[in-house]
Amino acid sequence: MENLLKGKVAIITGSGRGIGKAIAELFVEQGAKVTVNDIDADVCDQTAAEINGKYPNCAISCVADVTSKEQIQKMVDDTIAKFGDIDILVNNAGLTRDALIHKMDDKLMRLIIDINLKGTILCTQAVLPNMLKEERNYQFKKVVNFASSTGVSGNIGQTNYAVAKSGIIGFTKACAREYSLNRICVNAVAPSFIETRMTQEKKPDDKLGIPKAMRDLIINGIPFARDGRGGLPEDVAKLCLFFSSTLSDWITGQLLTCDGGTHI
Numbered sequence: 001m002e003n004l005l006k007g008k009v010a011i012i013t014g015s016g017r018g019i020g021k022a023i024a025e026l027f028v029e030q031g032a033k034v035t036v037n038d039i040d041a042d043v044c045d046q047t048a049a050e051i052n053g054k055y056p057n058c059a060i061s062c063v064a065d066v067t068s069k070e071q072i073q074k075m076v077d078d079t080i081a082k083f084g085d086i087d088i089l090v091n092n093a094g095l096t097r098d099a100l101i102h103k104m105d106d107k108l109m110r111l112i113i114d115i116n117l118k119g120t121i122l123c124t125q126a127v128l129p130n131m132l133k134e135e136r137n138y139q140f141k142k143v144v145n146f147a148s149s150t151g152v153s154g155n156i157g158q159t160n161y162a163v164a165k166s167g168i169i170g171f172t173k174a175c176a177r178e179y180s181l182n183r184i185c186v187n188a189v190a191p192s193f194i195e196t197r198m199t200q201e202k203k204p205d206d207k208l209g210i211p212k213a214m215r216d217l218i219i220n221g222i223p224f225a226r227d228g229r230g231g232l233p234e235d236v237a238k239l240c241l242f243f244s245s246t247l248s249d250w251i252t253g254q255l256l257t258c259d260g261g262t263h264i
């Protein structure tokens, strides 16, 4: 199927690299105009430039921290000024910083809840005035939130992340109910072990990543896994395309896992 997002405008947070980047690329391939967002300016600008190199004028770069109301509002204003109404928001920006709960300080707990959960809430609030414009009531609008298998099943060392991601599931369901009459579909995806910097092999000084022995153990538990690797960003991007296109117009408030058969 081609052009599933023809004429649509999407904001994808945290899309300078990893899963978000794969989503931005797929959405443009499918006819959308996209706002690439990231807190890291270099990857944000680079991803938008790469997309525009292939599909001219289809992407803008908006460097913004999803925990800052002011920066998010600027991103929304810039998107509307450049492309018009916002049809799709993908709340993909996220971060992990692991520690066992008895060793986790307040700062680490706060940081991960703020980026994952508060960021999702603030970005959703910021796009709603445009999505709720009365003349848009007949159109389907889409919000796709990023949960995680950790938000469903928990994970050792990730209480902060589990709190944030399970909060996102509740937020998704409540928002879906609140805006169903306005045809805003709010759904969530729950990836598990996708190959990005979040799951890469951790070297001694790395903040992100997973020790090799743990990576091997997890990958061995993924039924679909081959060649010693987990899922790819493109696997999750395809699920986001489903939740962002007309293919899912009659679906809201749902959570779908993307995990190669790990959590059935």
Ligand SMILES: NC(=O)c1ccc[n+]([C@@H]2O[C@H](COP(=O)([O-])OP(=O)(O)OC[C@H]3O[C@@H](n4cnc5c(N)ncnc54)[C@H](O)[C@@H]3O)[C@@H](O)[C@H]2O)c1
Pocket (backbone or CB within 6 Å): 013, 014, 015, 016, 017, 018, 019, 020, 037, 038, 039, 040, 043, 064, 065, 066, 067, 091, 092, 093, 094, 095, 115, 119, 146, 147, 148, 149, 190, 191, 192, 193, 194, 195, 196, 197, 198, 199
């Ligand atoms: N990789 C996995 O196995 C996995 C599993 C479950 C859920 N997820 C979720 O998928 C999403 C994407 O993760 P990924 O694996 O691509 O990670 P990633 O680290 O490759 O990409 C995340 C992006 O978010 C950006 N970001 C972080 N904080 C930000 C902020 N405050 N404002 C704006 N951007 C910010 C980062 O700079 C980065 O570019 C996240 O929500 C993550 O929690 C990933």
